[in-house]
Amino acid sequence: MKNLPVLILLALLLTTTHVLAKKGGKPGGGGASADYTAALVSGGFRFSAVDVSAQKKGNIFNNNSQLTMYRSDDPRSADQATWDGVFDACLPATLLSNPVNSIFVGAGDWEITNSGGRVAGTAGSDVRIRFHNIIDGTADIDFDLIGELDSDGQFLPAAGSSSVITLYRAKIYAVDNERHLGCNSGEFNLAYSVSLEVCHKDDNGSGCD
Numbered sequence: 001m002k003n004l005p006v007l008i009l010l011a012l013l014l015t016t017t018h019v020l021a022k023k024g025g026k027p028g029g030g031g032a033s034a035d036y037t038a039a040l041v042s043g044g045f046r047f048s049a050v051d052v053s054a055q056k057k058g059n060i061f062n063n064n065s066q067l068t069m070y071r072s073d074d075p076r077s078a079d080q081a082t083w084d085g086v087f088d089a090c091l092p093a094t095l096l097s098n099p100v101n102s103i104f105v106g107a108g109d110w111e112i113t114n115s116g117g118r119v120a121g122t123a124g125s126d127v128r129i130r131f132h133n134i135i136d137g138t139a140d141i142d143f144d145l146i147g148e149l150d151s152d153g154q155f156l157p158a159a160g161s162s163s164v165i166t167l168y169r170a171k172i173y174a175v176d177n178e179r180h181l182g183c184n185s186g187e188f189n190l191a192y193s194v195s196l197e198v199c200h201k202d203d204n205g206s207g208c209d
Helices: 004-024 078-088
Strands: 036-042 047-054 060-063 067-070 102-105 110-115 126-136 139-148 162-176 181-184 188-200
Touching: 036 060, 047 067, 047 188, 078 162, 078 188, 102 126, 126 162, 139 188
Parallel strands: none
Antiparallel strands: 036 047, 036 188, 047 060, 060 110, 067 102, 110 126, 126 139, 139 162, 162 181, 162 188
């Protein structure tokens, strides 16, 4: 019986370790993990698939990837019309360079959200990819590309599968403190839609076809 206190202590330590391991979840913070990827695959704004992490509530994807996107150099293309339409909505025209040829988005300065309170995750709920703190000259720019879910559960596709969400509206906000200029466009329709693809990696961590 001399060893009983030691055995009890070991049992408590093992139990505590097991609970903490379960509570901690996978890497990524707050129990989230980079089990998903996101990409803009068509339209005036595009970037290749990068890892994103779903928050616990399942209605926000965060990331740790910087992005660079470029304006199409074809003046007849739908992509250029879509890109220019977003930045042309930011008045006065002297606020931004004309045209805006590229944008850089820092790691963590963008996210994908599915809002709507209790109806989030259901068909018709709002989806936005939000870009923050984009610098063009001296102006600080934020803008959203906006769509909605076509079907329930589309925001968090099943493991090994992907979903494509059509973004057909936008909103842009910019401020230039040095020249005391600013704009807030409100929501408006894009010239042509942009496609957001979300992939849920399979159990082996592989992406989607």
